[in-house]
Amino acid sequence: MTDKTFDLSRRAFLDRALLATAGSVMAGATPWVALAAGAQTAGAGRVRLGVIGTGDRGRALIQNIAKTRNCTVAAICDSYAPNLGKARQWVPAGTPEFADHRAMLDARGLDAVVIATPLDMHARHTLDAFDAGLHVWCEKAMARTIADCGAMVTASQERGKILQIGHQRMFHPTYLNALRRVKAGEIGTITQIRASWHRNNSWRRKVPADSTDRRINWRLYRESSAGLMTELATHQLQVGNWFLDAVPTRVMGSGSICYWKDGREVYDHVALIYEYAGGRKLIYTSLLNNARYGCEEQIQGSKGTIEPELGRIYQEVPPRALALERMQADVQRGHKRTIPIGGATWFPELPVTTPGESLGWGEYDETMLQFEGFGEAVRTGKPLPGLLRQAYQASVASLLGEQAMDGGQALAWPTSLVTI
């Protein structure tokens, strides 16, 4: 892709995001979008990022950052040397490399860090970065415990530093457009969201000779992860809170190691119900031995359903056409009369998901936009409004769900959370 075509791709993406969030209702519901889309191109004054954790996810982030107009990767860090080696190809020659994040922080020369390490390290790396005077962009989920999530928020507030969590759906035009149509009343009152993330693989990675299972497969062990809840569900719980415009009142659920009995400690099957005020619900399932229903959020209202991952909106089947039905009955009994048709009718059609609007890898996408937004936040010293609250509440919801399953009890939403 040439710079010119990339610029066109970027411009088209930004236009779609801005179009979806135009108007006072959407601007109020998604204030971060316009600020991110309006990020200034920094030229030589790009925000300098140090990436902590250059595994698969970290390297994907590095590639995204490289395409932004206001950020640059100025250092990389990983305690596992092969990960650093793989990341080297994606950063300019001579980019400083570190095996220890403290050494990277001590070396200075950074404006912010990007954290893509195992979940249980997020809080420590975040707090250390704040101590070094840096801003933080951290992968979701926020931390391994609800207390650590709160500590990260508190530290951000006390130090006056940006803390942004990687929930890219909040920058995705399809999700933004879906929210716009919800706000416009197209699917009526949302009473339920049915979300799932179903895969059919063990989620287990091959362990190299120079590493350990717990290091490579940290997602499978409780000391470092809540498994499906923090690594997958947190995305969809954020979407649920966002579209229901609330946090749950309580959660109940059941989890089990049902299929992959390979020594893992985290559930490979989870099923939860998150209750919201007014009797609304988010029903969540995730499992690792059946991919039929994949990843989706079915946002269900009285007039229709939105499935944002598929980019589809479905209207409830229109009322039966009584006039034509009556015509049939008339004909059967030999009675002819004028047929009162419905006239000019229109049912909202499916949203546009043309191939040209599907901006895939190699072009500008929502991950790049969220980094440009982060770069703008760092430049101005002002966080993109609304983002951290969404992320915090999503992480709390995922961890509360884990607790509810572990204890076999319905748990109320915590009352002691940090106020954002």
Added chain:
Amino acid sequence: MRDAAPVREASGIERFLAMGTRVELHRFGPGDADALARARRAIEAVDDALTIHRPSPATALNEVLRNGGTARINDPLLLDALLRIAAGRAMTDGLFDPAAQVGRADAGWQALHIDARAATVASDRPVALDFGGFGKGYALDRAAAALRDAGVTCALLSAGESSISVVGEHPLGGAWSFAIPDPRSADRTLAEVDLVDEALSVSSTLGAGALAPGRAATVRPMDGVAIRAPRTAVAVDRRGAVAEMLSTALIIADDRQARCLQANGRRMIFELAHDACDGMVTE
């Protein structure tokens, strides 16, 4: 109203969602057993070819036109539709124009160059096509043809009840008679229209459809001005696609243009500025 001998011959109904609306196919009397299924497939084929709401030949064409390029049309339905639209645009003196210029309010069909023999469409500047004001009538035409091919001589086809097509006479004889509702009140009727082997299209700037969230106002192609005057238009033609384009054009037309459009057929405009009873009916 009249009574006649009840119809005892084969009849059937096919109901489904297509083109973003509810489609109903009612057949009466003789014809192949799979006639309705063939008609449904004809409608779904048009939907598949012309939709811009999921990947389709139309979206592939738009991808090219959006960049001001030349596209080869491999889908015969899409090519046929483009040629019919070109004729319809000429017939309506440019009032029906499904081409939107990217970044501009006015329409853009004049930017297109269609080579029917080479099956190509070229564009001078970025445009995108929306077949919404054409597709339902066109699909009903194809479905009616499928029914006739299957030996059906009596049928009613409806796409959202704003697009109606009939095959032959009413099962009890004579014309099919339809009441056009007043969009401001379901209890009121604007007109009654009789059809035999014809199609009917209703367009309106009022009513639940026009007020649906996300629905854009009908735009006058010449200057991009949104038409907000309360108006309902009805067009009857042998071909549903033509009726569809005409009803859209009538919504946009000024007085002179409306007179021209109404010169050769049953076309009605209802100005609904005040109470339904005060509506000015032009026929």
